[in-house]
Amino acid sequence: MASKILSSTTLLNPTRRSLLKASAIAFPTAAILTHTRAASAADQKIVVRTTSGGTYGEAMEKAIFAPFTEATGIRVEKTPADMAPLIASAKAGRPLVDLVDTSEGLLQTLAAADALATVEYDRFKLFKIDDIGKDAAQEKIVRRMVYARVLGYRKSVFPNGGPTSWAEFWDIKKFPAVRALCGLQLNMPDLEFALLADGVGKSDLYPVDIKRALASYGKIRADVHTFYGTDAISASLLSTGEVDLEPIANGRIQPMIDEGGDYAFDWNEHMKVPSGYSILKGAANLENAHKFIDYALSSEAQARFATLIPYGPVNKNAFASISDDVAMKLPTNPKWSDKGFVQNTAWWGENTAAVTNAWNEWAAN
Amino acid sequence: MSVASRTGQPAASGFMSQGRQFVGLAILLAFLSVFFLYPLVEILVLSVIDAEGSLSLQPLYKLLTNAGIQSILLQTAVTSVTVAFTCLVIAYPAAACLARLEGWKATLGNIIILFPFLTSSLVRTFVFIVLLGRNGMLNQFLVSIGVPGAPWKLLFNQTGVIIGMTYVLLPYMLLSLVGSMKRVDARLIDAARSLGAGRVTIFFTVYLPLTAPGVAAGLVITTILAFGYFVTPALMGGPAQVMIAQLVEQQVVIMFNLSQAAGLSIIMLVIVGVAYAVAARWLGIARLMRAG
Amino acid sequence: MSERKDLGRAAQSAYLVVVLFLLIFPLLVLIPMSLGSSTTIAAIPQQWSLRWYDEVLGSPEWRSAFGWSMLTATAASIISTSMGYLGAAAMVRSKSRLQPLLQILILSPMMVPAVVVALATYLLSTSLGLDGGWVAISIGQSLLGLPVAALVIAASLRGIDETLLRAAVSLGARDRQVFLTVVLPMALHGILSAFGLSFLIAFDEVLIAIFLTTPSLQTLPVRIYQAVTYELTPAVAVVSVLLMAIVCAGMIIGGLYNWAMKRMVPATSQS
Structure with missing residues (x-):
């Protein structure tokens, strides 16, 4: 898929682009250097591509970057580079960063473009493959957290309890309410939920039958108030009372509940969306990159991060040091982790174009 | 004011020597050619190259025969024209009144019209989302005074898109109309009245035709602008309200398929070009340009 | 008869006032919206707070975004x-027959849908190897402002009384002097307006920037x-309110x- 992406942009010249991108990164607009007193050891550093802003950036800094630098003396340089320059620079043999911290979907794109190095799991001392599971310990991607898309609603609309499955969401008669579904804009529609509502089992979801999923969407289309295009709008739809019931990211609805809002959600049939780390091919600080992954996946770091932001840690030992009320918010809590499924980012990576075209046709009718 | 500006004739040379003017023009043409015309040619080229890299009309043909794209084009055209006429109907009486104002009232009016330009159209659109929602200000008001059918669904459908786009484009229409209305010679109205014409007759036979250039220019500008809009339909429309500019953005930013984006752009350009040609033919190019 | 006319x-x-009010109202709503305390937006917040003003003014991302916009808009x-x-x-x-064609050419960026101009600029920047830098964005934005600037300056130039120019020439002024001492001062109002308008167009422009943006x-x-x-x-409402305040001040x-x-x-002429 990524090769198709790259070949259609035949106007791009990798070498010049990577040179210009490297000099652009030198401009200090968003790259932040973290310093630490403890670093008596020479200039040990690691360059990470990550999101620095917002609640996520803050949580990463507090829970992982800063403690990592204290513990190891290795400086962390953050940069928000795009995927395309990362790919180009890795191919040119001089990768812009050592480590990439982003959604697995984007990491799959990097992998398909042959820009990633193989992860050497025997270097890790602070966790074992067993702790995080075989699915998480992929050849070039180390999954480190998941957020979940769940069924969220306003409690006042359902005094006797809300829908507990996607089939029930689809049941307009049993649960009359103003609904929203995810459409196609910055997000992709939740085809998996449509299939689950249509009776497909969790283990048969992939490869997704796009036609069937859209037909399932079509069944309740007339009753759907809006097909929202972004996560931010999904939160505002609930908070302004525009809709009563919708799929939503747990990281969006949880803060609204924490602030005292009258919302609830169900963990049943939730979809886990994974994020992970990868190392770019030919990374300059290969050993530090492995040390970082080692640290970040350790149960303490995972627990600390999960406490700051309700994303599910993949290291199951982390739950030992997480308090109960925090654990209630996490998708990977062993109590309900099995009720959900993990989104197949590889399938989505290959089929984004197909889904987009199918959706455009369906939507216009 | 010089005779020149009143009749619309160009003022005589004397700004610079012939040579200087030529150089200035050459610089401008060079700038436009390199930074505008050349990329447009690139778009054209991209749109007629098929998967193997040879020249062919196949990709354009595929786009034009795609049912989804056809309905999106239709939707875009219908919405644009509807929005333009809605703007016209709303703006005409207001502009007529505005054109008559003088002094501080006129300045205030102009400031208020210009002000929306100064805020991001994006922000104005999402304020609408808050105001027009089921529990938004407008619906709360309608429900409280017992309007039938309230709360109305004003968002995520065609109504929402039309409201949103009319709001954003109204200032353009107002400015265009006021511009030509100010040029209406009041003596012509007086003359008609002294000849015994009633108000309605005066309006249809004197005022309206005299303001036609402004009306035409306003309609053309708003239609073309509406045709290329993507923010408002994206935020305020439902899936059936997708407009063509959203598709182009999809192709560039999400799918990285520049040749599809180029193909869609060429189709858009052709449609817009035809619309202009028709408008110019019908109304006369000179009047169109002068009215702006 | 005149009573009917007055009515x-x-x-x-009254209609005009209503229309103008409706134009301004959504902008005014931004003010209470910006003073809400929760993380979700509401037209009339339940709790008031200045926290979002703190966040935006203290945020390096918003400040750098503002800085980039100022840079590209000024250049554009x-x-x-x-x-x-x-x-x-x-x-x-120009009196040549090609003049209408010239007019069409100069106005063409305005006639082409913005998304196509954005795509054109994107292609331009990749083939020039500019790679989405601020230079490319500025050039694209300047294309959008060019027709407006030309129209405004043309209107202002047309208002210059020909006889003044002839008088200056007959007094022995050379072309350059005529330009600097007669034309420029009288066209200044138009030029400044053109600058202001194209600045606003470039500052508010979204599509070109989206296509060429990088984190x-x-x-x-x-x-x-x-x-x-x-x-x-x-925070979004806060940014808008701050921008409106700056523009008001301007x-x-x-x-x-x-x-x-x-x-x-x-007693000078007005453009």
């Missing part, structure tokens, strides 16, 4: 105004777009300047 006039004025309007002047001079003085180079509209799509908090200063000029220079 008619009154109704029309310099280009638009200068190119617009050249175009206006040509449109106004390290975001203009303000792009940042707002991202905020509306990723983190829909009152308008007041401009108005005062105009007023002062009128007082000091009683």
